[in-house]
Amino acid sequence: MTARPSTKAQVQLSETFLVLFIVIILLFLGIFFYSKFFIQSLQTRANTLSEQDSTVFLSRVSSLAELRCSDKPCLDTSKFLPFQTLVQQRLTLYTPIFGNQKITVQELYPVPSSDAVCTKYLYLQTSYPGSCSQWILYEQKPSVVTSTQKTSTIVSLYYPEKDIYTLGRLTLEVYH
Amino acid sequence: MKKGQMEVVGLLVIVIFLLVIGLIVLRFSIKPDSTTAADSRSSLESTRLLQALVLTTIQDKSFEDHVVACSQTASVCNDFRLQLESIFSVILKKGELYSFYIVYEDQNILQIEQCPVGVISSYSFVASGGFYETKLRLCTSFS
Numbered sequence: 001m002t003a004r005p006s007t008k009a010q011v012q013l014s015e016t017f018l019v020l021f022i023v024i025i026l027l028f029l030g031i032f033f034y035s036k037f038f039i040q041s042l043q044t045r046a047n048t049l050s051e052q053d054s055t056v057f058l059s060r061v062s063s064l065a066e067l068r069c070s071d072k073p074c075l076d077t078s079k080f081l082p083f084q085t086l087v088q089q090r091l092t093l094y095t096p097i098f099g100n101q102k103i104t105v106q107e108l109y110p111v112p113s114s115d116a117v118c119t120k121y122l123y124l125q126t127s128y129p130g131s132c133s134q135w136i137l138y139e140q141k142p143s144v145v146t147s148t149q150k151t152s153t154i155v156s157l158y159y160p161e162k163d164i165y166t167l168g169r170l171t172l173e174v175y176h
Numbered sequence: 177m178k179k180g181q182m183e184v185v186g187l188l189v190i191v192i193f194l195l196v197i198g199l200i201v202l203r204f205s206i207k208p209d210s211t212t213a214a215d216s217r218s219s220l221e222s223t224r225l226l227q228a229l230v231l232t233t234i235q236d237k238s239f240e241d242h243v244v245a246c247s248q249t250a251s252v253c254n255d256f257r258l259q260l261e262s263i264f265s266v267i268l269k270k271g272e273l274y275s276f277y278i279v280y281e282d283q284n285i286l287q288i289e290q291c292p293v294g295v296i297s298s299y300s301f302v303a304s305g306g307f308y309e310t311k312l313r314l315c316t317s318f319s
Contacts, residue, residue: 019186026190030197037204048213055220073227109232109266153221154267156228164233167267 054151054172061103062155062170067137074156074165075105080135081123087138100142102173107133107157109167129159129166142175149174215295222297222312225267230299230310234259240303247280247306257286264288268314275313280306291315 062068062075066083069076087094112133116122125131152171159166230239234256246253264274275294278286294315301308 023190023193026193026197030193030200033197034200037201041204055217072231074231109263111266154225154228156231158231164236165231165238167228167232167263169267 100175103138219295226299273315277311279309
């Protein structure tokens, strides 16, 4: 049995299939690259929006009546520990507002002599405010954390016990 | 249309298709970052920082008292300037540059200049009958 030689029509058909095949490959490559960059730009946009949300939320936290000073744009440190207790007592009220995140305040200036987290015990020490320099105002951590997003701002901290204003950092750590 | 002409047209279609893909890739890869968002963030940060700084008690004296003293006696400004530099070194991120000015009667009575370009925030206050303006510019260090 011998193979029959290809006719001209068969050669043209093969050419057409080859061109079609190349065009389809190029089409898929185009779709692949477009979708890749489109998803990337969506992720960037999502991150920006999430950051903006956190910034707005930071402003909300620093203007909460439970935390802020009565007459100046600062946070009243004497309200921090009562706020912690209030959050524990009314978890059902605050959890929907704050969600899964951690809100902390860290004193920056004057440079603190202690890095301890403030508790009722440390607050009652004669060395206070030198006895501690951090407050965990709220923390609700989900069982599984895939990523965290940190946003912070500088705030003025008021110590009514000494009538002084110091500088601190209010940090929002959002758990995803 | 002859066969040769048809093949040229087909080649042209493929070239145009490749060009379109190339343009799409370029559009996404060289798209500049939004400077508006970064500027807004920097402006917001410097405004908050200024508001907090103006309230701060520095060595048992209020910020305003230090500024008034600085406007009256030039030698006081040097000590105040050192205090401010130590504050900025603590509160700003490592490597973040800034420029800070205190203006009284249209004159800079205190000036710390690390970067000349960027969004500037200002905060004004009246103390001892005088009008004072503080200005802060935060700049990102690329070094």
